Amino acid sequence: MSGSELRRARSRGFPGKDDEGMTVTPASRETLAIDGGPPVRKTFLPYGHQSVDENDIAAVVEVLRSDWLTTGPKVGEFEEAFAAWVGAKHAVSFSSGTAGLHAAAFASGLKAGDEAITSPMTFAATANCVLYQGATPVFADVSSDTLNLDPAEAEMRVTPRTKVILPVDFAGHPADLEPILQLAERHGLTVIEDACHALGAEYRGQRLGSMQHMTVFSFHPVKHITTGEGGMVTTGDARTAEMLRCFRNHGISSDARKRQSEGQWRYEMVLLGFNYRLTDIACALGLQQLTKLDGNLARRRQIASRYAVALEGIPGLIPPPVRSEVLPAWHLYPIRLDLSVLSAGRGEIFRALRAENIGVNVHYIPVHLHPYYRDRFGYRGGEFPVAEEAYERLISLPMFHGMGDDDVEDVIRAVGKVLAHFTR
Numbered sequence: 001m002s003g004s005e006l007r008r009a010r011s012r013g014f015p016g017k018d019d020e021g022m023t024v025t026p027a028s029r030e031t032l033a034i035d036g037g038p039p040v041r042k043t044f045l046p047y048g049h050q051s052v053d054e055n056d057i058a059a060v061v062e063v064l065r066s067d068w069l070t071t072g073p074k075v076g077e078f079e080e081a082f083a084a085w086v087g088a089k090h091a092v093s094f095s096s097g098t099a100g101l102h103a104a105a106f107a108s109g110l111k112a113g114d115e116a117i118t119s120p121m122t123f124a125a126t127a128n129c130v131l132y133q134g135a136t137p138v139f140a141d142v143s144s145d146t147l148n149l150d151p152a153e154a155e156m157r158v159t160p161r162t163k164v165i166l167p168v169d170f171a172g173h174p175a176d177l178e179p180i181l182q183l184a185e186r187h188g189l190t191v192i193e194d195a196c197h198a199l200g201a202e203y204r205g206q207r208l209g210s211m212q213h214m215t216v217f218s219f220h221p222v223k224h225i226t227t228g229e230g231g232m233v234t235t236g237d238a239r240t241a242e243m244l245r246c247f248r249n250h251g252i253s254s255d256a257r258k259r260q261s262e263g264q265w266r267y268e269m270v271l272l273g274f275n276y277r278l279t280d281i282a283c284a285l286g287l288q289q290l291t292k293l294d295g296n297l298a299r300r301r302q303i304a305s306r307y308a309v310a311l312e313g314i315p316g317l318i319p320p321p322v323r324s325e326v327l328p329a330w331h332l333y334p335i336r337l338d339l340s341v342l343s344a345g346r347g348e349i350f351r352a353l354r355a356e357n358i359g360v361n362v363h364y365i366p367v368h369l370h371p372y373y374r375d376r377f378g379y380r381g382g383e384f385p386v387a388e389e390a391y392e393r394l395i396s397l398p399m400f401h402g403m404g405d406d407d408v409e410d411v412i413r414a415v416g417k418v419l420a421h422f423t424r
């Protein structure tokens with residue numbers, strides 16, 4: 001082992017051999033911060049964080065000085081720029097990704113008595129949008145590599161009531177879209193892709209969001225670009241886009257600015273919608289953020305590559321697998337623990353990493369195991385073994401485009417230190 005390899009092994013907490021062939025196990029002797037030793041970092045590194053620069057601030061201030069704070073010119077500009085970036089025919093902005101999911105569920109025609117098949121390995125909002133429409137979310141288990149909806153499991157859950165299939169691009173790794181689209185075609189289903197983790201991800205060389213059905217994105221601060229709160233739904237279908245626009249504006253078929261420019265006072269409410277509009281303030285921020293999206297994605301991919309190389313071979317740790325047909329967007333970096341070689345459970349390792357000032361997190365408690373879903377649908381655990389078993393072993397490492405190289409190395413060092421300590 002060369003000097004630099006040895007130093008790297010030391011910093012990663014692995015046993016290794018020095019130039020004279022002597023075994024060194026330095027980090028396993030380091031006292032963990034949770035046991036009173038010095039933490040790897042002095043300051044806390046969160047798992048996700050926004051990047052906002054002076055251009056973003058100037059764009060927002062400009063709108064604040066203008067006539068339109070809510071639906072003004074920036075809304076359309078942002079939607080057009082976003083549609084062009086993902087390669088969609090239509091993009092409709094919303095006050096959050098959750099509002100976008102609700103609108104997509106509405107536009108799909110979901111109603112009481114209908115079913116929508118989705119993944120349990122997601123944030124609750126994915127399944128909740130089905131409930132907002134009075135329909136029933138039907139979970140199907142996930143594939144063990146990507147933790148995305150398993151198309152074969154999904155197909156087994158199709159009934160005459162099924163109207164929608166709602167795959168999730170977990171952590172930014174695209175769902176298994178081709179078989180899902182084929183399944184939708186066979187059974188006449190609408191696809192609502194929850195791409196809230198996956199802006200900029202590619203499936204077979206195409207950016208997510210360019211399909212005919214509906215794709216939903218989120219601009220929450222931990223995402224690839226932010227508008228504070230915010231979301232977008234893309235679709236290839238003009239009538240669907242029109243319905244989405246109407247739904248986000250109380251079900252009113254024209255907006256105030258259009259009426260003003262046409263000298264009209266009359267408006268008509270044609271369906272029961274909500275106020276889910278994204279403001280001009282937020283859209284100005286979104287437009288500026290969009291100019292940085294390529295760079296943000298490149299940085300996230302660079303961090304993921306560094307993690308993959310540095311963490312490979314650490315006993316007790318399995319990095320997230322990537323299928324050959326995709327380019328992930330890396331919203332999260334979820335590692336799985338191999339508990340068979342570790343002397344501690346996920347909870348203890350999580351707490352040990354937090355004590356090292358590494359802001360690890362866990363994504364996700366499978367949705368059906370939340371009390372609301374247990375109480376309402378009678379789930380008891382054990383229904384979706386792949387998702388449930390993965391959940392017990394998942395830890396999300398910090399992943400955001402503003403992370404510096406030193407931050408990345410701190411995470412690697414802390415993971416090596418903690419896992420070396422707990423490896424049997």
Ligand SMILES: Cc1ncc(COP(=O)(O)O)c(C=O)c1O
Nearest residue numbers: 096097098123125196218219220
């Ligand atoms: C998979 C998934 N779907 C939907 C949402 C909801 O997005 P928002 O927070 O913009 O409402 C999130 C939020 O993080 C999410 O992770």
